[in-house]
Amino acid sequence: MIDVTGYRIPQSEYLKRRASLFTKIEEGTAVVLFAGKAPVASLDEAYPFLANRTFFYFCGIEQENSVLLLIKRGNAPEDWEERLYIFPREPEKEKWTGRRLATEEAEEISGISDIRTLDLLDKELDDLLGESFNIAWDETDISPARAAFGKKVAESDRFDSVTDISGFVTMLRVVKSPAEVDAITKAIQVTEEALAVLEQSLYPGMRECEVFAIQEAEMIKRGSLFQSFSTITAGGKNTLCLHYPTPTERIEDGDMIQIDTGARAGGYCSDISRAYAVNGKRNERQQALFELICECKKTALATIKPGSTIAKVNEETKKTAAAGLRDLGLIPHSEKNPLEAVKKYYWHNTLHHMGLDVHDVCDREMVFVPGMVFAVEPGIYIPEWGFGFRVEDDVLLSQEGARYLSHPQS
Numbered sequence: 001m002i003d004v005t006g007y008r009i010p011q012s013e014y015l016k017r018r019a020s021l022f023t024k025i026e027e028g029t030a031v032v033l034f035a036g037k038a039p040v041a042s043l044d045e046a047y048p049f050l051a052n053r054t055f056f057y058f059c060g061i062e063q064e065n066s067v068l069l070l071i072k073r074g075n076a077p078e079d080w081e082e083r084l085y086i087f088p089r090e091p092e093k094e095k096w097t098g099r100r101l102a103t104e105e106a107e108e109i110s111g112i113s114d115i116r117t118l119d120l121l122d123k124e125l126d127d128l129l130g131e132s133f134n135i136a137w138d139e140t141d142i143s144p145a146r147a148a149f150g151k152k153v154a155e156s157d158r159f160d161s162v163t164d165i166s167g168f169v170t171m172l173r174v175v176k177s178p179a180e181v182d183a184i185t186k187a188i189q190v191t192e193e194a195l196a197v198l199e200q201s202l203y204p205g206m207r208e209c210e211v212f213a214i215q216e217a218e219m220i221k222r223g224s225l226f227q228s229f230s231t232i233t234a235g236g237k238n239t240l241c242l243h244y245p246t247p248t249e250r251i252e253d254g255d256m257i258q259i260d261t262g263a264r265a266g267g268y269c270s271d272i273s274r275a276y277a278v279n280g281k282r283n284e285r286q287q288a289l290f291e292l293i294c295e296c297k298k299t300a301l302a303t304i305k306p307g308s309t310i311a312k313v314n315e316e317t318k319k320t321a322a323a324g325l326r327d328l329g330l331i332p333h334s335e336k337n338p339l340e341a342v343k344k345y346y347w348h349n350t351l352h353h354m355g356l357d358v359h360d361v362c363d364r365e366m367v368f369v370p371g372m373v374f375a376v377e378p379g380i381y382i383p384e385w386g387f388g389f390r391v392e393d394d395v396l397l398s399q400e401g402a403r404y405l406s407h408p409q410s
């Protein structure tokens with residue numbers, strides 16, 4: 001049984017990433033990135049915390065309110081300064097909140113030797129603003145911490161010189177290193193081991209929430225405490241709702257169950273969808289749809305190659321879906337525009353980038369290059385039949401084309 005407890009990618013990755021960022025920004029720039037904190041659910045109850053993924057990308061720290069400061073005084077690496085601000089250790093507070101990172105641990109994870117406590121941050125940011133530094137940040141970060149800093153910057157008359165690094169960071173994040181592919185592969189392995197247990201546990205009449213509970217429990221047992229997203233489990237007609245949020249119904253004999261799920265490892269996501277017959281045997285229509293979706297996946301895989309685009313893969317896959325739906329009698333042979341008609345049954349995109357975010361950062365027009373990782377999820381939903389589903393696997397693009405990181409369902 002795989003166990004990803006405490007798993008993380010090597011420190012050297014973060015050193016490399018920060019060096020890329022330093023190379024990209026101009027001399028006299030200070031990059032400020034925020035981990036953020038969990039939003040309040042109600043009163044004193046907060047949602048689970050996940051550090052801002054761009055912050056995490058550059059230091060690997062998963063602790064609330066932490067701030068990364070990268071200062072480029074000159075072009076030579078010895079003129080690049082890295083500081084990480086974290087909470088100080090506070091035994092009284094830690095009785096409630098759990099142990100905070102020690103300075104040495106933060107250094108060990110991130111490779112940053114200058115670890116400071118958060119109480120110094122405000123004054124030191126003021127100092128920077130007082131000097132002639134240009135400020136750079138991630139404009140897609142919607143956290144209150146960044147907003148508060150934004151106000152400070154605006155008040156300091158330095159607003160003209162703020163640079164948004166999100167576009168450049170996207171270019172870095174969208175191409176995965178071998179260490180990142182390893183992390184994603186581990187996350188996939190957790191998800192797949194859990195799915196194998198789940199498939200053995202299915203029985204007609206079980207409730208959607210029991211399916212949910214088994215899948216989540218099996219991933220948690222393997223050390224994935226925080227999933228890529230909350231597992232979706234929908235039976236029967238509920239498979240016609242893509243992000244079905246209320247899994248409480250029984251799955252009757254003869255019905256399909258849709259599971260869309262993904263564990264995390266070292267902060268990295270997986271994303272796998274399976275469609276099972278709850279009684280273990282697909283009927284004729286279920287089998288026909290399953291085969292068509294697998295056909296679509298084949299088309300998608302053949303189209304995911306260097307130089308291709310999301311739009312191209314979508315279009316080719318929809319052609320395969322349209323042809324299949326015509327054979328099944330759902331799109332009339334007389335239909336003049338099958339690519340338009342297929343929209344009635346093909347509701348979502350065929351693929352998305354996957355990494356630190358499950359729907360990872362990207363520019364949708366971006367031309368595919370080796371190192372990209374995608375979740376490929378053709379889905380066909382047939383209201384006339386009362387069900388539909390997607391089958392989803394994760395792939396890595398190399399010079400030779402796309403190859404599965406997960407093990408496709410048959």
Ligand SMILES: [Mn+2]
Nearest residue numbers: 271375377392
């Ligand atoms: Mn997906």
